[in-house]
Amino acid sequence: MKKWGLHPENHRGIITDSVRITIRGEWGNPLFLIVSVTEVKMTAKEVCRRVWEISEPFADELGVTLWDVTFEKEGGQYMLTITIDRDGHTDIDDCEKLSRSVDPLLDGKEFASLPPYTLCVSSAGLTRRLKRPEHFAAFLGSEVEVRFYRPIDGSKFAVGTLKAYEDGNVTIESDGRVTVYEPKDIAAVRLSVTI
Secondary structure, three states, X not given: OOEOOOOHHHOEXXXXXXXXXXXXXXXXXXXXXXXXXXOOOOOHHHHHHHHXXXXXXXXXXXXXXXXXXXXXXXXXXXXXEEEEEOOOOOOHHHHHHHHHHHHHHHHOHHHOOOOOEEEEEEEOOOOOEOOOHHHHHHOOOOEEEEEEEEEEOOEEEEEEEEEEEEOOEEEEEEOOEEEEEOHHHEEEEEEOOOO
């Protein structure tokens, strides 16, 4: 007796974002459906967007600005990091208050499919990473360090004065030389502090 389901031409499946339907049967017997529902997993970008939306009202209430939200695997463990800033300085109390406000909301059904993670709320710091257009606008004229994916002119980084940011292109001036770096080459841009 020939059985279906063992060969690709006899095994049909439909996959959507959250449901897989498999049709199986045997010669002489009716077909039957197997329906399995799987959890829809959020991408890291979606997690960051939702956490930003959830955190922003609490940050506003505390008088701090959301600087960044990241969801990354570090050393085998996932870290959900909310970075905040304030004119003047951000202290540990600001971080703790925001963490206590946001943490219960992250235990909801919406985030149930995430792998185990650690929530970290921190200040942007002196060597903060510049990612958004408003970050670059706020620090035009400041010293920055641009890190590259691959060496450019024999170096994996460049340090200079931030002159412009447009469409992801970063322009810096160093030793009288102005250079424009494209987004495809840039791994990260941070403020540079000389001690």
